Amino acid sequence: MHYISNDNFFKFLDKLKNTFNVFVPVKKDKQRFYKKYDTPREDIIIGEVRAFEPAKAFFSHAREIVAEGFKNTSPQMNKKPLAIVGVKACDLKGFKVQDHVFLNHDYKDPFYIRNRENNLIISADCTSAIDTCFCLAVGVTPYPEKDFDINLSSVEGGFIAETGSEKGKATIDAHANLFESVKTRAKSQKDEQRKKVTKDVERNIKENNVPRQESLKGIIEKNFESDIWKDEARACVECGACNTVCPTCHCFLLYDEKNKENLARLRIWDSCMIKDFARVAGGANPRAKLWMRLRNRFEKKFYYFPKVADFYACTGCGRCITACPAKIDIRKVLKRLVKGE
Numbered sequence: 001m002h003y004i005s006n007d008n009f010f011k012f013l014d015k016l017k018n019t020f021n022v023f024v025p026v027k028k029d030k031q032r033f034y035k036k037y038d039t040p041r042e043d044i045i046i047g048e049v050r051a052f053e054p055a056k057a058f059f060s061h062a063r064e065i066v067a068e069g070f071k072n073t074s075p076q077m078n079k080k081p082l083a084i085v086g087v088k089a090c091d092l093k094g095f096k097v098q099d100h101v102f103l104n105h106d107y108k109d110p111f112y113i114r115n116r117e118n119n120l121i122i123s124a125d126c127t128s129a130i131d132t133c134f135c136l137a138v139g140v141t142p143y144p145e146k147d148f149d150i151n152l153s154s155v156e157g158g159f160i161a162e163t164g165s166e167k168g169k170a171t172i173d174a175h176a177n178l179f180e181s182v183k184t185r186a187k188s189q190k191d192e193q194r195k196k197v198t199k200d201v202e203r204n205i206k207e208n209n210v211p212r213q214e215s216l217k218g219i220i221e222k223n224f225e226s227d228i229w230k231d232e233a234r235a236c237v238e239c240g241a242c243n244t245v246c247p248t249c250h251c252f253l254l255y256d257e258k259n260k261e262n263l264a265r266l267r268i269w270d271s272c273m274i275k276d277f278a279r280v281a282g283g284a285n286p287r288a289k290l291w292m293r294l295r296n297r298f299e300k301k302f303y304y305f306p307k308v309a310d311f312y313a314c315t316g317c318g319r320c321i322t323a324c325p326a327k328i329d330i331r332k333v334l335k336r337l338v339k340g341e
Contacts, residue, residue, distance in 0.1 A: 023035065086152075
């Protein structure tokens with residue numbers, strides 16, 4: 001455990017950008033998003049809450065060429081590896097799902113692996129909660145506990161930095177002159193801040209009557225033919241925003257693109273909420289109705305993943321609630337499923 005002052009933190013980022021393409025969360029109005037770090041700026045927000053876009057976008061790109069001109073295509077690498085700063089615990093759990101799909105099977109995705117192996121994850125505690133946060137209900141704390149290289153906890157005048165990997169330890173050791181020992185007061189501030197944010201998220205869960213994950217077991221099977229799906233799907237406009245912003249959604253589509261000089265195969269993010277997602281050759285579609293596709297989204301997160309990986313594929317980040325133009329609220333759907341209404 002180390003302490004780094006605000007001034008030294010920016011010196012640290014300046015050093016890192018010699019080796020990495022460094023991305024930091026910035027805030028404009030009420031929105032937070034990642035931006036490539038160049039110089040210190042006032043709108044960089046390391047604490048607060050997660051950025052609107054999921055961190056998965058750095059490692060599983062929304063659109064990428066996977067084959068070109070009938071030649072063997074190696075994964076395209078950035079000239080520098082990535083250092084993503086300010087990643088929150090909900091996105092770290094998102095990586096757990098992405099790793100399960102693209103990394104931990106007989107077939108391993110070389111594009112994803114290259115991106116994951118050549119990165120530095122510098123996570124950060126949440127220092128506040130917004131009204132859509134419900135991470136604690138699905139077993140995620142509002143502060144990282146694992147799966148990071150370095151974690152930052154905001155304290156007076158700077159940050160407490162903790163290492164979570166050999167890569168993180170080596171990074172701090174290489175810049176040891178910027179870090180110092182942690183004082184007892186700073187440790188107390190970190191603990192107090194974590195308790196405060198935990199209370200804020202718990203308040204959200206209570207006010208919205210969000211069911212805890214221990215009560216979610218069996219809710220999909222129990223309600224598989226329920227009218228809840230049709231009722232909730234009435235408002236859906238089939239835009240796929242919920243899938244795009246979700247840190248755990250991972251489905252993709254392969255398609256070919258040709259111009260006068262070249263033929264390429266591309267991979268893009270796909271959405272299980274779109275009608276053609278499940279359509280097969282000949283036009284048959286096992287999920288032709290919108291309510292079936294909504295049910296499938298919940299089935300994947302709250303039945304399939306607990307069954308095959310022993311964890312729920314929801315992080316409680318609330319991004320889908322914010323992104324949905326129809327105001328479909330995953331918390332309310334889960335509450336209805338638990339109650340069987």
